Amino acid sequence: MQVHQASMSTKRKRTAKQSGQAAKPKSQTIFVHLDNYLPYLINRVGNILVQLFSRDLAPFRLSVPMWRVIAVLAETGEQRLIDLSIMTSIDASTLSRLTEVMQRKQLVARQRSRHSKREVVVSIAPRGVELVSILGPIARAYEREMTAGLAASDLASTRRALRGMFDRLAKLRARAAREMTAARRQKPLFGKTGKLSGS
Numbered sequence: 001m002q003v004h005q006a007s008m009s010t011k012r013k014r015t016a017k018q019s020g021q022a023a024k025p026k027s028q029t030i031f032v033h034l035d036n037y038l039p040y041l042i043n044r045v046g047n048i049l050v051q052l053f054s055r056d057l058a059p060f061r062l063s064v065p066m067w068r069v070i071a072v073l074a075e076t077g078e079q080r081l082i083d084l085s086i087m088t089s090i091d092a093s094t095l096s097r098l099t100e101v102m103q104r105k106q107l108v109a110r111q112r113s114r115h116s117k118r119e120v121v122v123s124i125a126p127r128g129v130e131l132v133s134i135l136g137p138i139a140r141a142y143e144r145e146m147t148a149g150l151a152a153s154d155l156a157s158t159r160r161a162l163r164g165m166f167d168r169l170a171k172l173r174a175r176a177a178r179e180m181t182a183a184r185r186q187k188p189l190f191g192k193t194g195k196l197s198g199s
Contacts, residue, residue, distance in 0.1 A: 049142060056138050060131055065090055066102055073124035074132040080113065081120040
């Protein structure tokens with residue numbers, strides 16, 4: 001009888017253990033399906049377009065960032081360097097060096113702002129205007145080809161959606177930059193004396 005009770009007790013413990021194990025949630029692997037992942041789809045379109053358009057720019061010794069600069073300046077006129085940075089999505093320090101190179105190529109002109117000596121203003125040069133007139137129709141042809149079959153309303157919706165995505169990500173990037181700056185400003189644990197700060 002005691003043996004039977006011990007056996008029943010062992011079975012109950014085993015059953016309880018198995019039940020507890022079964023109750024634990026199973027870890028699930030989250031897959032990213034690239035063929036349906038929007039950032040990948042956007043990047044794929046951008047990459048192939050850059051590859052194609054770069055071939056058209058090469059004979060003129062232009063890069064895609066250089067094209068962005070002259071395209072914006074041809075449309076909007078003279079711009080402060082900081083504003084041009086926003087319009088072309090090129091980092092300000094990178095853009096400053098780039099426009100110096102472009103000035104040597106006689107594509108743009110740089111000068112100090114009339115309102116502030118600390119600001120640099122960039123304008124398009126005659127050679128830059130000439131290249132926009134040559135390359136602009138090619139850029140538009142690529143856009144027509146990649147959007148062929150899209151209704152005008154769908155194309156307008158796509159543009160709005162992409163601008164909204166960019167704005168949200170730009171805010172996220174700015175927040176990340178602020179957090180990194182704040183982290184760098186934090187006092188080190190050990191000062192120059194080798195003692196723990198605050199001790």
